[in-house]
Amino acid sequence: MASSWISPPTRTELIENLVSGVDRYNPSNVGILEDYLYHQTRTQEYDCLANLAILKLYQFNPDLYNPDVVIHILIKALGASPLPDFNLCISLLDERPVNASLDEDDPLPALLPVLNGLHHLLYRCRFPAFWRAYRSDQLSNLRDNYTVECAGFEESIREIVVRAVKSTFTRIGTDRLSLYLDLESPEDLKAYIDKLRWTMNSDGTVVSIPPNPDNQIEAIVVQESIKLPQLTKVISQAAKP
Numbered sequence: 001m002a003s004s005w006i007s008p009p010t011r012t013e014l015i016e017n018l019v020s021g022v023d024r025y026n027p028s029n030v031g032i033l034e035d036y037l038y039h040q041t042r043t044q045e046y047d048c049l050a051n052l053a054i055l056k057l058y059q060f061n062p063d064l065y066n067p068d069v070v071i072h073i074l075i076k077a078l079g080a081s082p083l084p085d086f087n088l089c090i091s092l093l094d095e096r097p098v099n100a101s102l103d104e105d106d107p108l109p110a111l112l113p114v115l116n117g118l119h120h121l122l123y124r125c126r127f128p129a130f131w132r133a134y135r136s137d138q139l140s141n142l143r144d145n146y147t148v149e150c151a152g153f154e155e156s157i158r159e160i161v162v163r164a165v166k167s168t169f170t171r172i173g174t175d176r177l178s179l180y181l182d183l184e185s186p187e188d189l190k191a192y193i194d195k196l197r198w199t200m201n202s203d204g205t206v207v208s209i210p211p212n213p214d215n216q217i218e219a220i221v222v223q224e225s226i227k228l229p230q231l232t233k234v235i236s237q238a239a240k241p
Contacts, residue, residue, distance in 0.1 A: 005048060005049075005083070006049065008046065008047050010043075010047070012036075014032070015032075015033070015036055015047070015050055018033065018050075018053070019047075019050050019053055024053045024056070025056070025057070027057055027060070027064060030054065030057045030058075030061075030064050033050055033051075033053055033054045034054060034066070034069055036050055037050070037051055037054065037069060037072060037073060037076075038072070040076060041076065041151060042151055043151065044151050044152040044155075044156075046076055046079070046080060048077065048080065048083075048085045051073045051076065051077070051089070052088060052089065052092065054069060054073065055070065055073065055089060055092040055093065056092060058070070058092075059092055067106050067107055067108040068146075070108055071107065071108060071111055071115075071146050072146065072149070073089055074086065074089055074090075074112075074115050075115070075146055075150050075153065076150065077089045078115060078118060078119055078122070078157075079150075079152075079156030079160070081122040081123060081160050082123055082160070086115075086119045090116070093108075093112075107141075111141075111142060111146075114138075114139060114142060115142075117133065118130060118133060118134060125164050127161050127164075127179070127180040127181075127182075128179040128180065130157070131179075135182075154182070158181050158182070161180045161181055162181075162196065165177070165180065165209065166209050166210075166212060166214070166215060167212070167214035167215055168215060169209055169215060170208065170209055170211070170215050170216075171206055171207065171208050171209065172206070172207050172209065173205060173206055173207075174186075174189060174200065174204060174205055174206065174207055175205075177189065177193075177207055186204070190204075193207055197210070198210070
């Protein structure tokens with residue numbers, strides 16, 4: 001997983017050369033990286049290091065700053081939780097100078113606390129609270145203008161939920177799982193469960209999750225082997241005044 005994070009298999013040779021070499025600091029390449037970001041939003045691909053390179057260029061060249069690009073980068077990073085991608089992006093936004101050349105008001109200052117709040121809820125696995133906040137009227141601007149442009153955003157959040165659930169539970173109630181996944185329709189929930197190859201009991205109230213290394217409690221016996229010469233040396237050292 002670490003290798004795919006460093007160099008995603010979908011990354012082209014051109015982007016690889018930009019991200020891995022000194023050209024990532026060349027401001028003339030920002031357009032290529034921005035186009036690559038929009039390609040990610042359309043195809044559900046994700047390349048954190050390429051997106052961080054955009055933010056670093058904005059940091060070094062404030063006149064290049066594009067708030068819509070930054071917001072899309074943060075949304076893509078939000079869908080990568082619980083990886084530290086979102087916080088890495090935020091760290092490159094601190095003390096950002098105001099770009100007076102913008103034709104319209106900068107939407108980032110209003111959306112940044114919202115995105116931070118959503119990330120905090122995901123990180124703490126407060127999934128029902130996340131969906132309530134995300135579906136609220138106050139976040140209609142985020143949904144209508146930004147996440148709608150990120151293909152598979154809601155599905156990426158559900159994948160975060162699935163990873164958390166299957167590492168924690170062996171059985172979970174369908175009512176609880178539907179809240180976690182934001183799938184109110186029993187038909188949609190069952191279809192999603194079937195896709196995961198999880199099983200539901202006959203009355204449709206409990207979902208069983210297959211065993212995996214994270215959701216199984218197993219006693220581990222650790223045996224230490226100390227050879228006699230080692231033990232003699234320890235005893236002799238302990239006997240010294």
